[in-house]
Amino acid sequence: MTPQSFPFSKNRYFPRKRMRSSDFIREQAYVERKLAFLSQWDFGAGVALGLEVQRVDGDSLLVSPGFAVDGYGRWLIVDEPAIYRIRALHGFDALHGETALLWLAYHEEHTDPMFVPGDQGEVREYAAARERFSFYLTDMRLLPEAVGRSTLFSDVILFEDEDLRIRQVIPRILPGHGLVQIRLIVESFRAEPLDIALRYSPELPGVQAAEGGQPLGFDQSIRLGAGETTLTLTGKLDTTAQAVLLSLPEKGFLLEKRGLPLRAQCHFREEFPVVSGNPLAALERRLLSQDPQELWNDAAEDIPLAGIRLLRCGDQTMLDSVFPLAQSRRAVLPCLKEQLLECGAFFPGPPPAERPAAGDLAPAAAISEPQRQMATGTVILNAGLHLQEGNILCSDEIAHELGPGAVFIEFGIENVYPAVGTDRNYTDLLLGDASLFTQASGTYERGFDRGVRIHPEKGTFELAVRLKGELRQAALRLRWFAWRAEEHASHQMPVGTLLRLEPDVTRVAPGASVNFIPVFERGLGAPCDFLIPDKQSGVITENGIYTAPEKDGLYQVCAQIKDRPETRVNAFVIVRTWMEGTEHGAGSL
Secondary structure (H helix, E strand, C coil), X not given: CCCCXXXXXXXXXCCXXXXXXXXXXXXXXXXXXXXXXXXXXXXCCEEEEECCEEEEECCEEEECCEEEECCCCCEEEECCCEEEXXXXXXXXXXXXXXXXXXXXXXXXXXXXXXXXXXXCEEEEEEEEEEEEEEEEEEECCCCCCCCCHHHHEEEEEEEECCCEEEEEEEECCEECEEEEEEEEEEEECCCCCEEEEEEECCECCCEEECCCCCCCCEEEEEEXXXXXXXXXEEEEEECCCCEEEEECCHHHEEEEECCEEEECCXXXXXXXXXXXXXXXXXXXXXXXXCCHHHHCCCCCCCEEEEEEEEEEECCEEEEEEEECCCHHHECCCHHHHHHHHHHHCCCCCCXXXXXXXXXXXXXXXXXXXXXXXXXXXXXXXXXXXXXXXXXXXXXXXXXXCCCCCCCEEEEEEEEEEECCCCCCEEEEEECCCHHXXXXXXXXXXXXXXXXXXEECCCCEEEXXXXXXXCCCCCEEEEEEEEECCHHHCCCCCCECEEEEEECCEEEECCCCEEECEEEEECCECCCEEEECCCCCCCEXXXXXXXXXXXXXXEEEEEEEECCCHHHCEEEEEEECCCCCCCCCCCCCC
């Protein structure tokens, strides 16, 4: 929170009041602080949209456009892609280790200069302040907790080194009779996969293994990707005690990395209150009892965007890779969440399976998108420092998300570069032989042989590039396009089960209209026939638009998949003349 935000102070106006410069400053500060207060308690702090960080080459990184809210509630909008050389970023010269953090900071750029009278002649001032942003680097460090997190969770770092960090997270209040999760959050600071073996056996008196669940511990080998991996233990409490003492014995944690056994770096022992009712309600009461000023005391002013790894060789330092930070560092946009919830009401039944990200090996047939005929995406190939003519770079398998079967793939090399004489960036997409273009915007002056291998049964593909000359870039950014011809677009899910009509029961006035929609499960929808058993029950069109009769009563509407009477489902319409002074749906027929 901005220092001295409370209490808010605003101007008091009265007739013939003489406004001074301090009054205008107070007016502006009042509006800014009220807006910051709303932003903090509505959004939180962190990245809200975009602002993804990618490695361009061994000396540069790319930040995509986006929106963020800093620890003071100020809004930062990056309106176009930005390329920065890491050596030019503030804080680079002060870095010590091989991992660092990239930060986004708010600052103001004074504009519209003018001269005003001063004690010793004219003084130069600026009439406007333009809200801008800047980026800087710091050594890797533990980030401040999100607001209220320490009130809700016990979050303990069990192990941390230059490759990874392992945190143990437990709710502060446990249910006396119910299930509870203990989570290990493993953050990997490396771009390439990291193989570890982990044994975790905490002492949990009063906590039993959930029925059909995993045992209360881990002893397994794990391959970590860049970013965050969550491991979960689910236990069940059945106790009348008011508190339980949870701990991690010395031999309860063992990490094996690159053949080296490593122990926990802290001794965990903590008492947790137990409630007989809903623990979430107890946590909510605890959170809402906090002083709002104290909740924000530890909030970071600036916004962490990503972690970076450096390669050091003597006096030379190069950018090796970029890795994402934990999702808990992101801000929340309530309006977008509300729209997603509203959109979810359009999809009755079980939610669709989560889509695999580009590069995952999950078959694209699991995605129910039969109408989709085209997709695109990017992939970055790390070339290293000394890639010679004839060397080949290959991608991992990429899911194109069009489903199994024959597809067509085209790809080119995407080149983002600064425009001369401006602060903007341009993007070239180089298809075919890049050497045909004059210097190819000054970056890719060598040609490339390109190849694609498609796996129709898995819905995936691989990309390959062979160099026709020595490459100066340390990475290639490829943009791919996938599409399916009409004759190959027959891989559709079977017709689903007709469950019901929506609405299934409705109340209307005489002569009113209702649009009935058939609801399907486990498959695609199909054309339906609509009918009314009784000729006096109103009329319905072939599209399911029903018009009620003029007489009060209870009427039935039916639907079935065309030529399949065994699939028939029913809905009911209550027709009632609304009497003055009564609410819709009140009373009886």
